[in-house]
Amino acid sequence: MKVAIVMGSDSDFPVVEKGLKILKEFGVDAEVRVISAHRTPDKAMEFGKNVEKRGIEVIIAAAGKAAHLGGVLAAETTLPVIGLPIKSSTMDGLDSLLSIVQMPKGIPVATVAINGAENAALLAIEMLSLKYDELKTKLKTYREDMAKEVEKKDREIQKRVSSL
Structure with missing residues (x-):
């Protein structure tokens, strides 16, 4: 199980890091690179052509502004x-979102929210779970834990409200 996270700039890393932590939490290996669609186009194209040879199964492409890297x-x-x-x-970041989401027919790029690294990682894990059953189990547990946390917060708010 391996995901490539490619950033257009190292300044994207503080956002990307949040998704990287989730991948690690789920036991998914990640290759993290800085490759620019505009400043290193040959490298971006070579990376895309040869990515499968390195065992990568899903790519997360993080980019801002024109955000052509994913495409x-x-x-x-x-x-x-x-x-x-x-x-x-x-x-x-609206410019980045629109640049990514407006891909031409035939070359899809799934898109998450602006700075949505956590959901990018979770979507990659969901894709991988089609092949790796252990990820399905971990995803179910992850969602159950989220629900428990919401229920806990609900109880805490109810206590605070009733004490007013």
Whole structure:
């Protein structure tokens, strides 16, 4: 089980790191790279062409502004690509989101929320769970734990409200 997380810039790492932690929590290996669709286009295309040879099964492409990285990688491989739009100083990341989500017919890139690294990782895990049953079990437990946490917070709020 291996996911590639490719960032257009090292400044994307604080966002990407949140998803990387989830992948590690689930026992999914990750290869993390900085490759720019615009500044190193040959490297991006070569990475996309050869990514499967390294055992990668899903790609998360994190990029801001024009955010073409996911599309460039998707054009070079048939592996699933998840676009992670990064909030930039321009338009609060809406430009990144729209750049990723508006892929032409035939070259899809799944897209998560702006700075949604956690959901990018979870979506990659869901994709991998089609092949690896142990991830399905871990996902069920993860969701059950989330539900328990919400129920706990609900009880705490009810106590606070009743004490007013």
